[in-house]
Amino acid sequence: MAGVKRVNTRPRAILRVEDLSFSFRREGISTLVLDGVSFDVYPGELLCLVGPSGVGKSTALRAIAGLARPDRGNVVLETFPQDGARDFGFVFQDPRLLPWRRVVANVEYGLEGLLRSKAERRERAMQALELVGLRDKARNWPYQLSGGQKQRIGLARALALHPALLLMDEPFSALDPATRHGLQDELLAIKAKSRTAIVFVTHDMDEATYLADRILLLGGQPASIVRQIRIDTAHPRQRRVQASEAADASLEAELHRFFKDGTNTKRKDVSSDN
Numbered sequence: 221m222a223g224v225k226r227v228n229t230r231p232r233a234i235l236r237v238e239d240l241s242f243s244f245r246r247e248g249i250s251t252l253v254l255d256g257v258s259f260d261v262y263p264g265e266l267l268c269l270v271g272p273s274g275v276g277k278s279t280a281l282r283a284i285a286g287l288a289r290p291d292r293g294n295v296v297l298e299t300f301p302q303d304g305a306r307d308f309g310f311v312f313q314d315p316r317l318l319p320w321r322r323v324v325a326n327v328e329y330g331l332e333g334l335l336r337s338k339a340e341r342r343e344r345a346m347q348a349l350e351l352v353g354l355r356d357k358a359r360n361w362p363y364q365l366s367g368g369q370k371q372r373i374g375l376a377r378a379l380a381l382h383p384a385l386l387l388m389d390e391p392f393s394a395l396d397p398a399t400r401h402g403l404q405d406e407l408l409a410i411k412a413k414s415r416t417a418i419v420f421v422t423h424d425m426d427e428a429t430y431l432a433d434r435i436l437l438l439g440g441q442p443a444s445i446v447r448q449i450r451i452d453t454a455h456p457r458q459r460r461v462q463a464s465e466a467a468d469a470s471l472e473a474e475l476h477r478f479f480k481d482g483t484n485t486k487r488k489d490v491s492s493d494n
C-alpha cells in the first residue's frame with residue numbers, strides 16, 4: 221500500500237523499574253535484599269512478580285510505590301498525571317478496613333485528598349463497589365462481611381483511585397481456595413473492563429500461571445529478576461488440577477525447580493522483549 225510506512229517499535233512502557241537496589245539497616249548492620257532489579261510494565265498488562273517467601277517481593281513493590289526508599293535505582297512512571305487519580309493503587313494481603321466506617325466510607329477514605337466534592341467521592345466509591353460486585357453492601361459495616369468480601373472492598377478502595385498502576389501484594393493468599401479462585405476470575409474481568417496495568421505479587425505459581433500475561437521470577441540473595449516467562453494462553457485458562465496433562469509441562473517443571481532451589485538460581489540477563 222503506497223504511503224504506509226511500517227516502523228517496528230516496541231510498545232511504550234507505562235512503568236520502568238531501573239536497577240533497583242534495596243537494603244535494610246538495623247543496629248548498624250545493613251542487609252542487601254534487592255540488587256539490580258529491572259523490568260518494564262506495559263499498558264493493560266497483568267505482570268506477576270513471583271518468588272519464594274522472604275525473597276523481597278513486598279520490598280520491591282513498596283519501593284515501586286514510593287513507600288520505601290531504595291539505595292539505588294529509579295522508578296519511572298510514564299504517564300501524564302490525571303486529575304482525580306493517583307499514580308498507584310495498593311492492595312494488601314490484609315484488607316486493613318477501618319471498622320468504624322461503613323463499606324462505602326472505607327472506599328471513600330482514600331478519595332478525600334483527591335476529589336473535593338462529597339457527591340463525587342460517593343459516586344466514585346459506588347462505581348468501584350459496582351466493579352467488585354458489592355454495590356449492595358455499601359451501607360454495611362466491615363464486620364458484616366466475609367473474608368472474600370473484605371478483600372474485594374480492599375480492591376474497590378484501590379480501584380476508586382483510578383490508578384495508573386495497580387499494585388497487589390499477595391491479595392488472595394489468605395483466602396480459602398474457592399474464594400481465591402472466584403476473586404482471581406473477578407480480577408481478570410475487572411482488568412478486561414478497566415485496562416489498568418497490574419503488578420501482582422504472589423508466591424503461588426499456579427495463581428501466577430492462571431492470571432499473568434507475563435511472569436517475572438525474583439530469586440537469589442540478594443534478589444534480582446532471574447527469569448521472564450510470557451504466557452499467551454487466552455482466558456479463561458484451565459486451572460492446574462485439570463491442566464497438568466495439557467499444559468506446558470516444561471514450564472511447570474521449571475517453576476517447580478525454581479521454587480525448590482529458587483534462592484540458588486543463577487542470575488540470567490533478562491531483556492524486556494524476551
Ligand SMILES: Nc1ncnc2c1ncn2[C@@H]1O[C@H](COP(=O)(O)OP(=O)(O)O)[C@@H](O)[C@H]1O
Nearest residue numbers: 244246253271272273274275276277278279280
Ligand atoms: N523491616 C525489616 N527489617 C529488616 N529486614 C526486613 C524487614 N522487612 C523485611 N525484611 C527482610 O527482607 C527480606 C525480604 O522481605 P519481603 O520483601 O517481605 O519478602 P517477600 O515479600 O518476598 O516474602 C526478608 O528476608 C525479610 O526478612
Ligand SMILES: [Mg+2]
Nearest residue numbers: 277278279390
Ligand atoms: Mg511479602
